[in-house]
Amino acid sequence: MSDMQKTITHLEMTHPDQLNPKYSTEENFKIQVPAIQDHRLNRFFYQWVGKDYRWTDRLSWPEEKWQAFAEQPGMQLLIASLKDTPIGFAELKKEGTEFEISIFGLADRYIGLGLGGHFLTLVIQAAWDLGASRVFLNTCDWDHPHALKNYLARGFQVYREVVV
Numbered sequence: 422m423s424d425m426q427k428t429i430t431h432l433e434m435t436h437p438d439q440l441n442p443k444y445s446t447e448e449n450f451k452i453q454v455p456a457i458q459d460h461r462l463n464r465f466f467y468q469w470v471g472k473d474y475r476w477t478d479r480l481s482w483p484e485e486k487w488q489a490f491a492e493q494p495g496m497q498l499l500i501a502s503l504k505d506t507p508i509g510f511a512e513l514k515k516e517g518t519e520f521e522i523s524i525f526g527l528a529d530r531y532i533g534l535g536l537g538g539h540f541l542t543l544v545i546q547a548a549w550d551l552g553a554s555r556v557f558l559n560t561c562d563w564d565h566p567h568a569l570k571n572y573l574a575r576g577f578q579v580y581r582e583v584v585v
Contacts, residue, residue: 428584430569432577433557437549439576443538449504450536452511452543460484460491463498466510470526475563499547501527501540508536511544513551520548522558532565541575 434440455462464487467479479487491498495515501508509527513520522544527537548556558577560568573579 426584427561427563428582429559429561430579431557431559431581431583432572433555433580434545434575434577435555439578440542440545440549441574441576442542442546443575444542445535445539447503447534447536447539450501450539452499452501452540452547454497454499458492458496458498460487462500463487463491463510463512466498466500466507467524470509470528471524473529474526474565476524497547499544501536503531503534503536509540511540513544513548515551518552518554520551520553520556522548522556525558526565532567537567537571538574541571545575 464479464482467476470476479490482490490496491512497513497515499511499513501510508531510524511522511526512524514523525541525544527540545556558572560572
């Protein structure tokens with residue numbers, strides 16, 4: 422496979438019983454949804470968390486496109502924090518009765534602390550709590566080497582793979 426080629430893996434969960442939760446014993450870890458959705462937060466986290474994984478699709482977006490995307494109805498930013506310090510984020514996007522985890526990640530220095538599975542569990546639970554009929558996402562082999570393993574361990578099932 423060439424350096425520019427990648428495999429995109431599409432995953433889904435179709436029932437809350439499929440969730441295999443993982444929880445951390447870290448008492449100072451939490452997620453929060455900002456009271457005000459501000460696209461600048463989405464852009465900041467996208468650049469910070471994605472810098473090591475070739476997250477470039479949105480880097481050229483003008484301010485108006487960021488705002489339209491991040492502040493659209495049904496979009497929710499979830500911020501992971503440790504000791505009240507932001508360490509990662511997820512975007513949960515409602516599409517009818519389905520929810521896409523359009524972005525998920527922790528900043529590099531917070532990977533390996535046992536928080537990724539806990540964070541993903543909370544994001545998935547948030548989707549089910551909002552009435553999801555299906556929760557889905559995609560990852561690629563440019564993402565963190567443990568990303569796919571984490572998704573599968575939480576109960577996601579692969580429904581398509583595409584090489585681009």
